[in-house]
Amino acid sequence: MEQDKSQKEIVIAKSAGFCYGVKRAINKVEEKVKIAPTYTTAPIVHNDKTNQELKRKGLYFVDSIEEVPKGASIVVRAHGIPKNMIKEYINKGLNIVDATCPNVKKIHNIVEEYSQKGYEIVIIGDKEHAEVKGIIGWIEGKYDIVSSTNDIKKYEKACIVTQTTVNVELAKNLIEEVKNNAMESVVFNTACMATYERQNEAVKIAKSVDTFIVIGDEKSANSCRLYEITKERCNNTYFIKDENDLKNINIVGEKIGITAGASTSKSTIDAVVLELRGKQEAMKSL
Numbered sequence: 557m558e559q560d561k562s563q564k565e566i567v568i569a570k571s572a573g574f575c576y577g578v579k580r581a582i583n584k585v586e587e588k589v590k591i592a593p594t595y596t597t598a599p600i601v602h603n604d605k606t607n608q609e610l611k612r613k614g615l616y617f618v619d620s621i622e623e624v625p626k627g628a629s630i631v632v633r634a635h636g637i638p639k640n641m642i643k644e645y646i647n648k649g650l651n652i653v654d655a656t657c658p659n660v661k662k663i664h665n666i667v668e669e670y671s672q673k674g675y676e677i678v679i680i681g682d683k684e685h686a687e688v689k690g691i692i693g694w695i696e697g698k699y700d701i702v703s704s705t706n707d708i709k710k711y712e713k714a715c716i717v718t719q720t721t722v723n724v725e726l727a728k729n730l731i732e733e734v735k736n737n738a739m740e741s742v743v744f745n746t747a748c749m750a751t752y753e754r755q756n757e758a759v760k761i762a763k764s765v766d767t768f769i770v771i772g773d774e775k776s777a778n779s780c781r782l783y784e785i786t787k788e789r790c791n792n793t794y795f796i797k798d799e800n801d802l803k804n805i806n807i808v809g810e811k812i813g814i815t816a817g818a819s820t821s822k823s824t825i826d827a828v829v830l831e832l833r834g835k836q837e838a839m840k841s842l
């Protein structure tokens with residue numbers, strides 16, 4: 557964690573902002589748009605500002621692959637996509653830019669292998685999330701999605717995996733519960749380290765500040781998790797998209813903590829910090 561020197565009351569999490577998988581995906585897109593027409597049928601990451609930036613750099617956003625010309629490049633986003641979509645891209649003669657995060661790809665490989673071995677795949681995660689929908693597309697057989705204890709059934713042979721951005725503490729309990737309800741089980745805790753470290757650091761800071769701010773997009777699962785877990789530690793926790801939302805929040809106390817989701821750009825974080833400092837300077841001069 558990094559102490560802001562000029563304004564000691566603002567503590568910015570070191571892990572705030574782009575994670576390794578998002579950086580990798582953005583780099584791939586930025587490199588590709590320079591040399592070839594490049595398309596995507598879905599947001600590259602769950603952050604509108606970041607996607608708009610890629611659009612400005614030349615990435616084409618379309619609704620379906622029918623709109624992508626044969627021979628053009630198409631991006632597979634960091635959250636990954638189902639296997640049949642990859643096949644569809646290949647059949648259409650598209651050049652695939654695979655930006656699936658390696659942590660997500662690892663889950664695809666696990667669920668494909670274990671479903672072929674006859675295991676029922678139990679995904680601890682959110683059934684509406686793009687990553688989970690992508691994972692389902694690699695399963696060859698039965699599966700179940702568990703986001704609370706109410707979802708847990710009885711399993712014969714369960715292969716348990718977690719969405720990469722799960723609430724790590726919650727997932728631990730759910731994994732135990734699923735194991736207790738399975739005659740046989742194998743567990744792959746596939747929460748990614750970036751998520752784990754980010755949550756840990758955010759919790760530590762949230763416990764020590766008067767106001768805590770999470771910067772992210774409401775569609776970003778990892779940003780929402782950060783908000784949920786820090787709100788439990790610091791009552792005055794706020795979820796904002798960018799510096800414009802600061803006017804809607806009530807900053808109390810002497811010390812402000814900040815973190816940001818894995819798809820929040822550094823420029824957005826910097827703009828929030830700058831705006832906060834500006835606010836403080838304005839207060840001082842009153």
Ligand code: SF4
Pocket residue numbers: 575576577578634657658659660720721748749750751778818
């Ligand atoms: S949060 Fe983790 S799994 Fe998701 S893109 Fe980042 S590094 Fe990959």
